[in-house]
Amino acid sequence: MGGLLSVSRFASWGSAATLQRNPALPLMPATSWQQTRHGSFFNKLTADDLWKGVMAEAGAGGKKGRGKRAKRKFKKDLNRAQSIGDGAGGFLWPGLNIRMEKDGVMQPFSQRSQSEQQKITSERTRWRDDWVRRKMMKKRKERGWTGHSMGGLSLGPPDPGPDGETYDDFDSCIIEFKAVFNMTSRDGRKRTISCLVAVGNGKGIAGFAIGKSGDRRSALRKAKNRALRFLYYIERYNDHTIYHDINSSFKRTALSMKKQNKGYGLRCHRAIITICKLIGIKDMYCKVHGSTNLLNITKALFNGLVNQQTHQNLADEQQLHVVEFKSECGPLPFVVASPQNGVRLDPKPKDEILDIPLEWKDIKDKQEGKKSIWSNVKRTIW
Numbered sequence: 001m002g003g004l005l006s007v008s009r010f011a012s013w014g015s016a017a018t019l020q021r022n023p024a025l026p027l028m029p030a031t032s033w034q035q036t037r038h039g040s041f042f043n044k045l046t047a048d049d050l051w052k053g054v055m056a057e058a059g060a061g062g063k064k065g066r067g068k069r070a071k072r073k074f075k076k077d078l079n080r081a082q083s084i085g086d087g088a089g090g091f092l093w094p095g096l097n098i099r100m101e102k103d104g105v106m107q108p109f110s111q112r113s114q115s116e117q118q119k120i121t122s123e124r125t126r127w128r129d130d131w132v133r134r135k136m137m138k139k140r141k142e143r144g145w146t147g148h149s150m151g152g153l154s155l156g157p158p159d160p161g162p163d164g165e166t167y168d169d170f171d172s173c174i175i176e177f178k179a180v181f182n183m184t185s186r187d188g189r190k191r192t193i194s195c196l197v198a199v200g201n202g203k204g205i206a207g208f209a210i211g212k213s214g215d216r217r218s219a220l221r222k223a224k225n226r227a228l229r230f231l232y233y234i235e236r237y238n239d240h241t242i243y244h245d246i247n248s249s250f251k252r253t254a255l256s257m258k259k260q261n262k263g264y265g266l267r268c269h270r271a272i273i274t275i276c277k278l279i280g281i282k283d284m285y286c287k288v289h290g291s292t293n294l295l296n297i298t299k300a301l302f303n304g305l306v307n308q309q310t311h312q313n314l315a316d317e318q319q320l321h322v323v324e325f326k327s328e329c330g331p332l333p334f335v336v337a338s339p340q341n342g343v344r345l346d347p348k349p350k351d352e353i354l355d356i357p358l359e360w361k362d363i364k365d366k367q368e369g370k371k372s373i374w375s376n377v378k379r380t381i382w
């Protein structure tokens with residue numbers, strides 16, 4: 001018994017001495033295996049497939065318009081180089097924001113002086129403020145009617161034709177831009193872009209057309225090029241106004257156009273102002289009655305301008321001289337057109353009832369009725 005105790009004490013003393021000499025040795029040799037997978041989700045798929053998953057381009061939800069009001073995600077170029085700045089302290093790190101070598105000598109880590117850093121900071125602030133101001137302050141031609149709609153935006157001349165003909169003297173403007181939806185059995189709610197575009201050269205030739213497509217750029221291009229197939233020639237009096245007052249209508253929209261003197265300007269609906277500038281009309285007053293649908297306004301305007309009667313046509317039809325009274329001529333009439341086949345011998349009857357449509361506003365003005373307090377307020381002119 002005593003021998004066994006002495007042996008066990010010796011064994012324990014030997015093991016403790018061994019641990020003191022080699023404290024890093026484990027009590028038991030632990031062998032562990034860690035499972036690794038050399039193929040994963042990221043190295044099996046291509047970069048395009050991964051981006052499709054991130055941007056949610058695939059799947060039935062994207063085709064049927066699910067989540068159409070969610071924030072749109074854009075594909076980022078991860079290989080694009082990022083510029084590393086020097087911070088507010090102006091520290092210069094070789095290989096990061098400055099070159100490693102200069103004139104064959106390795107550049108050390110350094111810091112700009114306070115005056116130099118202040119000059120660079122002020123230059124960057126001025127450049128950033130100028131860039132923001134240029135971005136916010138767009139030209140009216142580029143901005144359109146408002147900052148939140150594409151109406152009135154200029155698209156430039158139409159594309160060249162198949163035979164190489166160009167239309168550099170033409171300009172095109174957006175009259176209406178909207179997104180329409182159609183419910184289909186296959187794709188569900190299908191979204192389409194519809195836009196109304198007018199083109200003109202400012203010399204009496206103008207037209208309009210509608211373009212539809214799934215994306216905005218294609219719809220605008222279709223409408224702009226398609227409008228060249230439906231051009232009209234508009235007669236202008238002295239290249240600045242219409243020949244006479246016109247009343248035109250289309251569906252529930254009615255227009256009352258009035259001839260004005262030079263320098264009056266365009267006091268009309270904003271869509272009519274845009275189209276008149278493309279035609280080349282500079283002075284006209286127009287009032288819209290009824291519906292303000294932009295397509296109806298455009299069609300009513302072109303119907304009225306195309307069907308207007310020139311002074312020469314009126315003289316040939318009535319076989320009489322067409323005269324006009326001007327302030328510079330006083331009470332004397334000024335002959336503007338004469339019939340080509342000669343004046344008729346029998347005079348025009350004095351009791352003939354003229355078929356001229358009148359407006360209630362004109363009748364009230366003639367009768368000197370009560371005027372509105374807003375009648376003499378100057379209208380906005382674009």
